[in-house]
Amino acid sequence: MSSEPTESEGETPTNVTSDGSLRDLSFTEPPTGRSQNVESTDPTVRPGVPDGITLETPDYSIRSEMSDITTPDEKTWFMELDEAVIQDGRCIQCGTCVASCPSDSIGIGEDGLPELVKMCTGCSLCWDFCPRGGLRYERQWKLTGGEDNVSGAGDPLTEFSATVTEDWRSNAQDGGVVTSILVHLLEAGEIDGALIATESDDDPWKAESTLATSKAELIENAGSFYNQTMALGNLDLDPDAIDGKPPEEWSLALVGTPCEIEGIRALQDFGWEYQSHEAGVRAIEYTIALMCTKNFNYQRLIGDQLEAKRGIDLSAVEKLDVLHGKLMVYGEHGEMILEEDIEEFHDAALKGCDECADFTGYCADLTVGSVGSSEEYSSVIVRTEQGMEAFELTAPDLEYHDLEDRSAIGRLQGWDKKQAFESLERPFDPDAPRFIDYTDHAEQYGTAINPHESNH
Numbered sequence: 001m002s003s004e005p006t007e008s009e010g011e012t013p014t015n016v017t018s019d020g021s022l023r024d025l026s027f028t029e030p031p032t033g034r035s036q037n038v039e040s041t042d043p044t045v046r047p048g049v050p051d052g053i054t055l056e057t058p059d060y061s062i063r064s065e066m067s068d069i070t071t072p073d074e075k076t077w078f079m080e081l082d083e084a085v086i087q088d089g090r091c092i093q094c095g096t097c098v099a100s101c102p103s104d105s106i107g108i109g110e111d112g113l114p115e116l117v118k119m120c121t122g123c124s125l126c127w128d129f130c131p132r133g134g135l136r137y138e139r140q141w142k143l144t145g146g147e148d149n150v151s152g153a154g155d156p157l158t159e160f161s162a163t164v165t166e167d168w169r170s171n172a173q174d175g176g177v178v179t180s181i182l183v184h185l186l187e188a189g190e191i192d193g194a195l196i197a198t199e200s201d202d203d204p205w206k207a208e209s210t211l212a213t214s215k216a217e218l219i220e221n222a223g224s225f226y227n228q229t230m231a232l233g234n235l236d237l238d239p240d241a242i243d244g245k246p247p248e249e250w251s252l253a254l255v256g257t258p259c260e261i262e263g264i265r266a267l268q269d270f271g272w273e274y275q276s277h278e279a280g281v282r283a284i285e286y287t288i289a290l291m292c293t294k295n296f297n298y299q300r301l302i303g304d305q306l307e308a309k310r311g312i313d314l315s316a317v318e319k320l321d322v323l324h325g326k327l328m329v330y331g332e333h334g335e336m337i338l339e340e341d342i343e344e345f346h347d348a349a350l351k352g353c354d355e356c357a358d359f360t361g362y363c364a365d366l367t368v369g370s371v372g373s374s375e376e377y378s379s380v381i382v383r384t385e386q387g388m389e390a391f392e393l394t395a396p397d398l399e400y401h402d403l404e405d406r407s408a409i410g411r412l413q414g415w416d417k418k419q420a421f422e423s424l425e426r427p428f429d430p431d432a433p434r435f436i437d438y439t440d441h442a443e444q445y446g447t448a449i450n451p452h453e454s455n456h
Contacts, residue, residue: 075122076438078106078114081133084438084447086113090132090352092295094256095233096263097126099277108233112298128435129266131259132352138430141362144265145383149362150430157388160380161373162400177378177398178288178368179222182253183215184393191286192242194253196221197229204314206298209234211241211252224290226320227298228350231256232263235280247279253286258358261289265363266434286390289361291369291379291409293353293416300348312337323370357420357428359413366390372409379403 016022078097085091097114098106106126107117114126128134141149148155164176185191193213198221200206207225212218231254239247254264267274267281274281306312312329317337319330327345329338361367365387372379380400382388403409421428426436426444442449 074124076124076127076134077122078116078120078126080438080447080450081127081130082114082116084441084445085130085132085352088445088447090355092132092257092259092350092352092356093228093230094131094260094263095230095235096129096131096135096260096267098230098233099235099263099267099274099281100125100129101277102273102275104236104275106233108230112228112230114230114233124438127438129263131262132355133441134436134438135262135266136429136432136434136436137259137262137356137358138428139432139434140262140266141358142430143269143434144363156367156381156383157385158382159372159403159406160382160391160400161377161402161404162380162398163377165397165399176222177380177394178255178290179218180397181288181366181390181394182212182218182255184397185253185286185390186213186215186218188393190390190393191251191253192245193250194218194255195231195234195284196255197225197231199225203298203302205302205317205320211237213242223319224321226296226301226322228257228260228295231260232267232277235274236276237280239279247283250279250283251285252280252283253288254284255288255290257292257295258289258361258363259356261287261361261364262358286386287364287366289364289367291360291367291371292356293359293412293419294349294356295353296345296348297350301345305345305348306338310338321370354423355420357417359416360409369409371412372403372405374404377404379409381409 078101081097091113093112095108095114098108102123102125103118103121105116105118105120106114109115124134126133131137138150146155162177164180166176166180182191182194182196186194193211195209196212196218197207198210198212200208205225207227207229209229209231210217210221212221237247242250254260256264264281264284264287268284302314306329307314316331317329318332318334321328321330322342325342326339327342328336331337360369360381362383365382365384367381367383368378370378380391380403382391425446426441439449441447
């Protein structure tokens with residue numbers, strides 16, 4: 001057979017003779033001035049799309065066009081949570097979805113809202129544990145606190161009006177009881193630290209989550225803020241945060257809003273691992289809920305309503321408080337700068353708060369707030385034996401007596417539930433299953449099914 005290639009077989013290779021022998025090799029010099037010049041530019045920077053050029057980049061729906069595989073009905077994706085809760089303005093910024101993700105696919109965006117940072121696996125956990133999505137929070141009350149936790153203010157072990165007698169209380173909110181309890185737990189060795197709110201270094205009166213591990217840090221951060229910290233989204237703590245103890249041996253307290261306590265209780269009920277948040281989730285042994293009817297978006301409340309609209313100098317503000325249906329702003333010397341009906345700030349409130357019927361934090365060990373007690377006292381509701389132990393540690397350094405006005409708490413709890421029942425698009429049912437199927441929610445709220453397959 002001839003080794004000569006025929007015309008139909010292609011051209012003779014340049015470096016091969018007609019009899020198949022290899023010629024001497026020669027190399028073509030690469031062209032200059034035509035490829036990226038790495039000598040004068042950063043080689044790690046990818047060239048962008050030239051001006052005036054529009055690329056038709058395939059969207060998520062191309063997956064279904066390239067494959068006959070259909071999404072299993074039981075899978076719920078972050079994109080569905082995003083569509084039903086976050087994009088709908090109902091996110092309460094508790095951070096439970098971030099903590100629940102077993103692949104660390106959810107992060108916190110610059111706007112303080114959850115966002116997808118890498119591929120979603122469709123495990124459904126972010127949906128299941130969202131208190132405005134798949135978590136039927138009123139069922140969680142019963143699972144955590146018992147049958148009596150669904151009416152009135154619940155059925156606590158005991159209630160007090162209390163205040164701290166130590167000098168540092170002047171900077172605290174109301175009676176300073178939350179800080180005092182944390183200090184006593186820390187000094188007794190019951191906890192290694194507490195997850196609390198601290199003020200941002202960059203934005204005045206913006207709350208951020210921090211782990212306090214000393215009495216000084218706890219006292220320095222005494223006081224309240226009126227925006228969420230995404231506390232549960234910040235449980236991926238530095239493994240060296242507590243000297244001498246590995247994360248799996250930590251014991252922590254969490255101070256948060258009722259929805260944050262609902263979230264951590266639900267997460268702890270299940271044995272699977274939560275990736276980098278695992279140690280933080282398991283370390284929470286004491287929970288303190290702050291009485292809460294609603295929380296606010298930081299920019300809309302502080303930036304737009306107080307600073308821009310009312311001309312308040314934020315550097316002169318010493319304390320914010322919500323009491324008796326009023327938002328009150330105090331100056332450096334305790335003088336009242338502003339006192340207005342809280343309804344005037346309704347546009348700054350988180351929309352998802354309207355659906356919450358948990359003013360008193362049914363899932364917490366302790367609940368603390370100002371309603372039901374006189375000025376400079378805190379109302380303390382003890383709900384569990386764990387909470388009772390914490391209060392008894394603190395009691396010797398408190399001035400306290402029986403709760404002054406339990407009916408005030410009951411009335412506000414009743415009002416809060418009424419608001420929730422008017423806002424909820426789903427049935428309020430403490431006896432129903434803990435988790436709500438996405439398809440059921442979508443039907444009740446009019447949300448698109450599988451938005452990620454519809455160019456979401």
